[in-house]
Amino acid sequence: MSRKIPRTSKDKRLPIATIEWENGKVKIIDQTKLPHKLVRIYCPDVKTLREAISSLKVRGAPALGIAGAFGVVLGIQNSSTTDFPTFARELEEVIDYLGSSRPTAVNLFWALRRMRDCAEKNKDREIPQVKRALEEEALQIMEEDRIRSRQMAKKGASLLKDGDRILTHCNAGALATADYGTALGVIYRAKEEGKKVTVYADETRPLLQGARLTTWELLQGGVEVTLICDNMAGDLMQRGKIDKVLVGADRVAANGDVANKIGTYTLAVLAKENEIPFYVVCPISSIDLQILSGNMIPIEERDSREVTHFARKRVAPNGVKVYNPAFDITPAHYITAIITERQIFRPPYKEILGELKK
Numbered sequence: 051m052s053r054k055i056p057r058t059s060k061d062k063r064l065p066i067a068t069i070e071w072e073n074g075k076v077k078i079i080d081q082t083k084l085p086h087k088l089v090r091i092y093c094p095d096v097k098t099l100r101e102a103i104s105s106l107k108v109r110g111a112p113a114l115g116i117a118g119a120f121g122v123v124l125g126i127q128n129s130s131t132t133d134f135p136t137f138a139r140e141l142e143e144v145i146d147y148l149g150s151s152r153p154t155a156v157n158l159f160w161a162l163r164r165m166r167d168c169a170e171k172n173k174d175r176e177i178p179q180v181k182r183a184l185e186e187e188a189l190q191i192m193e194e195d196r197i198r199s200r201q202m203a204k205k206g207a208s209l210l211k212d213g214d215r216i217l218t219h220c221n222a223g224a225l226a227t228a229d230y231g232t233a234l235g236v237i238y239r240a241k242e243e244g245k246k247v248t249v250y251a252d253e254t255r256p257l258l259q260g261a262r263l264t265t266w267e268l269l270q271g272g273v274e275v276t277l278i279c280d281n282m283a284g285d286l287m288q289r290g291k292i293d294k295v296l297v298g299a300d301r302v303a304a305n306g307d308v309a310n311k312i313g314t315y316t317l318a319v320l321a322k323e324n325e326i327p328f329y330v331v332c333p334i335s336s337i338d339l340q341i342l343s344g345n346m347i348p349i350e351e352r353d354s355r356e357v358t359h360f361a362r363k364r365v366a367p368n369g370v371k372v373y374n375p376a377f378d379i380t381p382a383h384y385i386t387a388i389i390t391e392r393q394i395f396r397p398p399y400k401e402i403l404g405e406l407k408k
């Protein structure tokens with residue numbers, strides 16, 4: 051059955067509760083409404099939850115894993131079957147349905163696999179007990195994410211110096227996880243350790259996760275943040291105003307190539323050119339050992355209106371062709387280190403395979 055991770059009394063939850071399980075429903079912050087309104091919505095069934103994932107009401111790789119796990123609970127809760135083989139077939143349909151929502155973040159598939167394994171381990175029990183075990187597993191996945199956030203933050207903060215000016219992309223913070231975030235967690239932790247760290251946040255076109263979410267959450271957390279357009283990062287680096295780049299990941303291949311929000315690759319190339327350390331912060335659940343290199347990672351392409359429109363207003367001519375990949379691949383040789391809850395991996399990243407298989 052599920053492994054219990056004790057919560058230490060020192061760990062206080064951030065005030066931003068991105069995803070919660072309340073009275074048999076998933077409660078999320080609707081991130082499409084930020085920063086104008088902090089609205090929480092309920093997903094009472096798997097259809098509503100899948101829509102929330104596709105429309106980025108809930109987003110960020112670790113949060114997608116948690117949402118997927120609770121989605122499974124929602125999807126099988128009304129099953130009236132009493133035999134396990136039928137239940138397992140229904141479960142598989144729910145897993146396929148949720149898995150078809152967003153293809154890149156491996157945490158979603160990792161969590162769905164855990165839910166399947168959990169059902170399998172409990173197959174000799176009555177169906178209501180299997181359902182209960184699945185609910186416990188989803189809660190456990192959420193709690194583990196909270197703990198992992200803190201562990202990554204502690205490891206990553208050891209690399210930051212007092213006065214560091216950090217560039218980040220997209221949102222890899224509390225809004226993308228159950229607690230502290232990945233890249234932003236490192237910044238929160240450094241601040242708690244008394245280091246004065248300031249942040250430049252890329253706006254992150256087309257959906258503006260940097261402008262809308264990262265700046266909002268850093269301001270909530272009392273971190274000094276300056277918003278820039280994506281195309282300003284190179285200029286800042288060239289002027290010597292960035293000491294480190296910290297980003298999250300949606301999937302890391304076994305060779306250390308990283309899929310993250312579109313624009314991450316550009317930053318990594320610019321960082322190398324300007325001799326600035328480029329760090330990826332992610333939980334082990336973002337590493338996909340089945341994928342040998344980045345070019346095998348499925349990249350989500352999204353609706354053309356995300357590019358032709360800005361703040362819901364059309365800015366491009368009708369009928370123009372659009373290319374809108376949500377993620378890009380940063381080859382491993384641009385990455386100074388990959389910070390995980392277990393260890394900080396440094397090149398050659400093939401070690402990831404060796405270490406994680408142990």
Ligand code: MRU
Pocket residue numbers: 106109110111112155219220221222223226227231232233259297298299300310311312376
């Ligand atoms: O499309 P999104 O907003 O889900 O993309 C999120 C990112 O690219 C994040 O950087 C990544 O998921 C890491 S979140 C800790």
